[in-house]
Amino acid sequence: MKSIRRTAVPGALALALVGGALLAGRAGTQTGTGPLQAQAAAMVPNPGEWSILAWSLDRNEPLFAINADSAIIPASNNKVYSAIWSLAVLGPDYRFPTDVLVTGPVEGGVLRGDVVIRGSGDPAFGYPDYDKDPMTTPRKMAAALQRMGVRSIQGGVIADPYVHDRQNFGPDWPRDTGNGAARYAPTVSGLPFNRNMLWVRMTPGQGEGFMREPDVPEIPIINGARGGANAYAVRKPDEDTVRIRGGSRGRFGVGAFEPAWLAGAALRQALREAGIQVAGPLRIAQTPQGAAVVHRHFSIPLMDMTFQLGRHSDNFFAEHLWKAAVAKSTGHGTFTGGGAASAVFFHDRAGVPWGQLWQADGSGLSAQNRTSANGLVRALIFAHKQPWGARFHESLSIAGDRGGTMNRMFVGQPAQGVLHAKTGYINDVRTLSGYVKTASGENVVFSFLYNGRNTGGARGVQQNLGNLLATYRR
Incomplete structure (x- = not known):
């Protein structure tokens, strides 16, 4: 993740933080008496910028702690909560459904009504990592209507993303996200498609000089290409108009900005490819009462999606899994309702003290997120004890492994291969939380959270602390 600005704590968050007893909230406080306390303390400069806890799972006691109860910005360590919460309330085998419905009868090959595509927030829908061609599933949906004998649709296509609210980007996201325009942090939707990215292919000398993928003229494009190579697309943060800049290739x-257009357009394109004529427009609306489901697509299992969070720190998947947990817990996937629902869940199920967790979003992009090292350790202990705990361990990045975000950390060091963790980085924040096995085979859960200007130095401190645990013998 990229740069983030610090903001004043909003009212709801301030209330949550005041509501809990921060046992070690004063800057610089040392709060541990474990066997490695002195060694850990010697490794940590400016302790007031840290919240740190290492806890023995086998002995159920701390190995070292520094300001363990201080709630600070977690960056992508926030994804630890999102993954655990979604696994706990939805289940590791949960599959997101995306439905095709019709609002009228089929008579003589004509659908006397609209066709509806209704989402449940499936981030893998049309995702190239799972379908090489994002149009694969929309074409299967069109084929289902073909089998019903549909040759034309009297109405249009309705795209229904209303399982979530219509706030498609999180509070206090960094400016460089463009409110969901950036590829590293695209928009969030109850009806996502292909990472909610509109792809533009330049076609010099043909038509408008470009093609949309999918074909979605509802999103306007202004072609300002000047010839040559290196074309690119941009949009302003609060509108859907896309502007092509640079070259023509x-x-x-x-x-x-409104991602539901993409899924609806993909279905309409698939219908036309199948020879089914669509007379009416594409619109975004709630599914009409009485609409009948004629096809249901199921996603890959949720457990498989958590690898996108843990190993690859994917903001898009994190936001959708978090909003799915919010929807399951509150009835509607909203950013505004998620923080309180998450805090209640982790307090009741994992023992995270009041005041030591606030999730403003699911990814950690928001400047409003807060957690303590103690909160993350308690959540990780909870996950470790679940039937899906072993798979959760596997979903995290492995120290020194090329396939995750720790590919350059701990290489050739004692913790390589034995430390599994979630990384986190934004401007003035560097975090690392997870599990490690000591030299004597002891299982340890840890959280090393840093908020300060020296994030490069903090990474070295985190590696030293991880190696301290990896080499520890009772």
């Missing part, structure tokens, strides 16, 4: 993507 290439293929590039921009996050859609």
Whole structure:
């Protein structure tokens, strides 16, 4: 993740923080008496910038702690909570459904009504990592209507993303996200498609000089290309108009401001490819009462999606899994309702003290997120004890492994291969939380959270602390 600005704590968050007893909230306080306390303390400069806890799972006691109860910004360590919460309330085998419905009868090959595509927030829908061609599933949906004998649709296509609210980007996201325009942090939707990215392919000398993928003229494009190579697309943060800049060659993507257009357009395109004529317009609306489900697509299992969070720190998947947990817990996937629901869940189920957790979003992009090392350790202990705990361990990045975000950390060091953790980085924040096995085979859960200007130095401190645990013998 990229740079983030610090903001004043909003009212709801301030209330949550005041509501809990921060046992070690004063800057610089040392709060541990474990066997490694002195060695850990010697490794940590400016302790007031840290919240640190290492806890023995086998002995159920601390190995060292520094300001363990201080709630600070977690960056992508926030994804630890999102993954655990979604696994706990939805289940590791949960599959997101995306439905195709019709609002009228089929008579003589004509659907006397609309066709509806209704989402449940499936981040893998049309995702190239799982379908090489994002149009694969929309084409299966069109084929289902073909089998019903549909040759034309009297109405249009309705895209229904209303399992979530219509706030498609999180509070206090960094400016460089463009409110979901950036590829590293695209928009969030109850009806996502292909990472909610509109892809533009330049076609010099043909038509408008570009093609949309999918074909979605509802999103306007202004072609300002000047010839040559290196074309790119941008949009302003609060509108869907895409502007092409630079040259006239290439293929590039921009996050859609209203992503539900993409899934609806993909289905309409698939219908036309199948020879089914669509007379009416594409619109975004709630599914009409009485609409009948004619096809249901199920996603890959949720457990498989958590690898996108743990190993690859994918903001898009994190936000959708978090909003799914919010929807399951409150009835509607909202950013405004998620923080309180998450805090209640982790307090009741994992023992995270009041005041030591606030999730303003699911990814950690928001400047409003807060957690303590103690909170993360308690959540990780809870996950470790679940039937899906072993798979959760596997979903985290492995120290020194090329396939995750720790590919350059702990290489050739004692913790390589035995430390599994979630990394986190934004401007003035560097975090690392997870599990490690000591030299004597002891299982330890830890959280090393840093908020300060020296994030490069903090990374070295975190590696030293991880190696201290990896080499520890009772």
